[in-house]
Amino acid sequence: MANKIIEIQPSQVQKGMYIELPIPWKDNPFLMRKFKVYFDYQVDIIRDLAIDHVKYYPAKSDAEPLPASEESSSVTKPEPTAEQEKQKEEALQKLEWEKMERVEKLKEHRRNLQKTEKEFSNTLKNIKDVMGKLSSRPVNAVEEATEMVNNIADTILSADNLILHLMSDDGGGENLYYHSLNVTILSMMIARAAKLDPEDAKILGLGALFHDVGKLKVPKKILLKKGKLNKAERGVLELHPKYGVDLLKLNEAFPEQAQPIVDQHHEYLDGTGFPYALKEDKINPLAQILTVVNVYDNLCHPPSGAEGNTPSASLSFMYKKMTKKVHSGYLNMLIKLLGVYPPGSVVALSDGNVGLVMSVNSQDLINPEILLYDPNIPRAEALTVNLADTDIKVEKVFKPSQLKKDALEYLSPRSTTNYAYFVQDGR
Numbered sequence: 001m002a003n004k005i006i007e008i009q010p011s012q013v014q015k016g017m018y019i020e021l022p023i024p025w026k027d028n029p030f031l032m033r034k035f036k037v038y039f040d041y042q043v044d045i046i047r048d049l050a051i052d053h054v055k056y057y058p059a060k061s062d063a064e065p066l067p068a069s070e071e072s073s074s075v076t077k078p079e080p081t082a083e084q085e086k087q088k089e090e091a092l093q094k095l096e097w098e099k100m101e102r103v104e105k106l107k108e109h110r111r112n113l114q115k116t117e118k119e120f121s122n123t124l125k126n127i128k129d130v131m132g133k134l135s136s137r138p139v140n141a142v143e144e145a146t147e148m149v150n151n152i153a154d155t156i157l158s159a160d161n162l163i164l165h166l167m168s169d170d171g172g173g174e175n176l177y178y179h180s181l182n183v184t185i186l187s188m189m190i191a192r193a194a195k196l197d198p199e200d201a202k203i204l205g206l207g208a209l210f211h212d213v214g215k216l217k218v219p220k221k222i223l224l225k226k227g228k229l230n231k232a233e234r235g236v237l238e239l240h241p242k243y244g245v246d247l248l249k250l251n252e253a254f255p256e257q258a259q260p261i262v263d264q265h266h267e268y269l270d271g272t273g274f275p276y277a278l279k280e281d282k283i284n285p286l287a288q289i290l291t292v293v294n295v296y297d298n299l300c301h302p303p304s305g306a307e308g309n310t311p312s313a314s315l316s317f318m319y320k321k322m323t324k325k326v327h328s329g330y331l332n333m334l335i336k337l338l339g340v341y342p343p344g345s346v347v348a349l350s351d352g353n354v355g356l357v358m359s360v361n362s363q364d365l366i367n368p369e370i371l372l373y374d375p376n377i378p379r380a381e382a383l384t385v386n387l388a389d390t391d392i393k394v395e396k397v398f399k400p401s402q403l404k405k406d407a408l409e410y411l412s413p414r415s416t417t418n419y420a421y422f423v424q425d426g427r
């Protein structure tokens with residue numbers, strides 16, 4: 001009973017109450033529609049808004065509503081003094097100013113994201129190009145790929161403040177290209193965390209980009225088979241690392257040191273991997289980095305196109321079940337760099353909102369950027385909030401099955417776990 005949300009008159013609001021305004025974000029002067037009232041001027045402004053009620057959340061409040069106005073009308077309220085009027089005016093102006101600033105910041109943020117998205121889709125296009133050219137114009141293909149990987153590596157390795165950002169995909173069945181880019185980016189993030197020599201990192205990046213190129217030789221009906229593969233099919237699929245190396249070996253421009261990365265990206269430390277069932281230190285150290293991120297991305301996006309796991313579920317599966325198979329140091333780095341709340345997680349916030357984690361900042365993992373679920377705002381204009389700018393905290397991570405259908409569609413947590421990265425402007 002005490003948790004029931006109730007409608008009250010604006011005149012009943014006082015400090016300590018958690019409330020929701022009945023008007024859209026755009027039409028009210030506050031930063032959020034739901035919030036806790038901390039200051040007297042907020043109380044005054046709420047009472048002056050042209051609204052007939054607000055929603056009161058008892059469970060999130062430290063104070064109860066004042067008596068409704070009929071009962072309190074016998075108490076004559078003193079006319080505000082000129083000084084009080086002035087203070088109220090100033091407070092309102094300050095709020096509006098802050099809100100304008102926020103709107104400007106959001107606009108700039110959207111522009112940056114559009115730029116990042118454009119770069120991301122260009123890179124994807126290039127990857128597709130380069131892989132297509134690998135047999136027909138191999139030298140060009142490798143030169144272009146090297147340049148692409150060097151750019152990614154230089155940016156990721158040298159940035160002070162790196163943001164890993166969630167990108168949506170078009171679901172167009174181009175999993176191989178998205179997957180190649182995801183694992184290249186995540187490999188470079190681990191290279192950065194492990195303080196790898198930049199030359200080794202670039203070799204790793206090139207191996208990561210081409211690690212699954214051998215899949216182009218595997219029949220589609222095997223690659224996209226939804227159910228379990230039979231022995232013969234599995235045999236063919238498990239040759240893809242070898243097919244990849246065979247293809248890359250023909251290419252003089254492809255560095256020899258990157259070949260074992262492709263060849264061994266499915267080997268596990270306990271000898272249960274393929275195609276060679278290598279163990280422990282027989283596995284190339286750079287291939288061990290690739291294996292960690294490859295397993296992770298395959299759990300999020302099964303290559304067969306089957307429904308994937310959420311980032312958090314994928315990480316916890318690896319942590320619980322795969323520590324004998326993959327390098328635990330690199331796994332810990334992946335967990336750390338994706339943050340406690342990996343991009344793609346759906347979270348409940350301490351202010352009562354629900355949202356999708358869009359970006360994590362490598363320097364501030366517990367304060368991700370969140371896209372807020374608000375059915376009153378179209379998805380394309382959805383508000384984002386950077387928790388670092390607020391005192392809002394993440395309270396819990398949802399499983400997609402715990403979300404209502406409309407929230408699930410709005411936030412679509414599964415179809416959007418590809419990563420782009422950008423460097424935050426430190427100024």
Ligand SMILES: [Fe+2]
Nearest residue numbers: 211212265266
């Ligand atoms: Fe693979």
